[in-house]
Amino acid sequence: MKDTRRTVIAGNWKMNMTPAEAKALVTEVAPLVAGKDKCDIIFCAPYVDIFAAQEAAKGTNIKIGAENVHFAAKGAYTGEISAEMLTACGVEYVIIGHSERRQYFGETDETVNLRTKAALAAGMKVILCLGEVKEERLSGITDEVVAMQTKLDLKDVTAEELKNVIIAYEPVWAIGTGLTATPEQADETCGVIRATIAKLYGEEAAEAITIQYGGSMNAKNAAELLAKVNVDGGLIGGASLKAADFAAIVDAAQ
Numbered sequence: 607m608k609d610t611r612r613t614v615i616a617g618n619w620k621m622n623m624t625p626a627e628a629k630a631l632v633t634e635v636a637p638l639v640a641g642k643d644k645c646d647i648i649f650c651a652p653y654v655d656i657f658a659a660q661e662a663a664k665g666t667n668i669k670i671g672a673e674n675v676h677f678a679a680k681g682a683y684t685g686e687i688s689a690e691m692l693t694a695c696g697v698e699y700v701i702i703g704h705s706e707r708r709q710y711f712g713e714t715d716e717t718v719n720l721r722t723k724a725a726l727a728a729g730m731k732v733i734l735c736l737g738e739v740k741e742e743r744l745s746g747i748t749d750e751v752v753a754m755q756t757k758l759d760l761k762d763v764t765a766e767e768l769k770n771v772i773i774a775y776e777p778v779w780a781i782g783t784g785l786t787a788t789p790e791q792a793d794e795t796c797g798v799i800r801a802t803i804a805k806l807y808g809e810e811a812a813e814a815i816t817i818q819y820g821g822s823m824n825a826k827n828a829a830e831l832l833a834k835v836n837v838d839g840g841l842i843g844g845a846s847l848k849a850a851d852f853a854a855i856v857d858a859a860q
C-alpha cells in the first residue's frame with residue numbers, strides 16, 4: 607500500500623558542486639526541510655563533496671549518499687571507490703545504474719547487478735536506476751524493457767537484501783531534457799516494475815518496495831507525479847541544485 611511505503615526524495619548532484627558549494631547548499635536546504643518527516647531526504651554527492659555535505663547535514667534530517675560504487679572490494683581499479691570505503695565514510699545510500707553511467711561509461715545490466723550486490727553485501731541502501739530510451743518508448747516496448755532491467759539488475763539479490771533497494775524509474779528521454787513523463791506514464795511504468803517485483807519476490811515485497819520517478823521532476827510537476835499510487839518519491843537532478851526548488855519537491859511529498 608502506498609500509505610505504508612516510505613517516500614524517498616533524493617537529489618542527484620551529478621558532476622556539480624565543489625565542497626564549499628555543497629556545504630552552502632545543504633546549509634540552505636536544511637531549515638527549509640526541517641521537520642518534514644513524511645519522506646526520507648537524501649543528497650547523492652560527488653565523492654569529493656561527501657565530507658563537506660555530511661558536516662553541513664549533521665543534526666538535520668538530510669542524509670548524504672554517493673553516486674556510484676565499484677563491485678570489487680579493493681584492488682587495481684584506478685579511479686574507483688568500493689562499498690567498504692563508502693561505509694567507512696558513513697555513507698548509507700548509493701545510486702547505481704544511472705542512465706548517464708550506462709550511456710557514457712559503458713555500464714551494463716551485468717555491471718549494475720555486480721555493483722548492486724556489492725553495495726548490499728556491505729550493508730548499503732541502493733537507489734537502482736532503470737528506464738527506457740526514447741526509441742523503446744516510441745516502439746511500445748517500455749514494459750518489456752523495464753521488466754528485463756529489473757530482472758537482470760536484481761539477479762541473485764535475496765528477498766532480505768531487496769528491503770534495502772529503492773528503484774528509481776527514470777525514462778532516459780526525460781532526464782535533464784525538461785521533458786517529463788506524464789503522471790499516468792510514470793504511474794503505469796512504476797506499476798510494471800512493481801508487478802515484476804511481485805513475480806520475482808512475491809506480493810508483499812512488491813507492496814513494500816519504494817519506487818521513485820526521476821526525469822525533470824521539479825517544483826511545479828512534483829505534486830501530481832508524487833500523488834500517483836505507484837510513485838513513492840523522486841530522484842531529482844537539476845532541481846536538486848537549487849535549495850528552494852528541492853525544498854518545494856519535499857513539500858509536495860508531505
Ligand code: PEP
Pocket residue numbers: 618620776780781782783784820821822823841842843844845
Ligand atoms: C537524474 O539525474 O536522475 C535526473 C532525473 O535528472 P533531471 O531531474 O535533471 O532530469
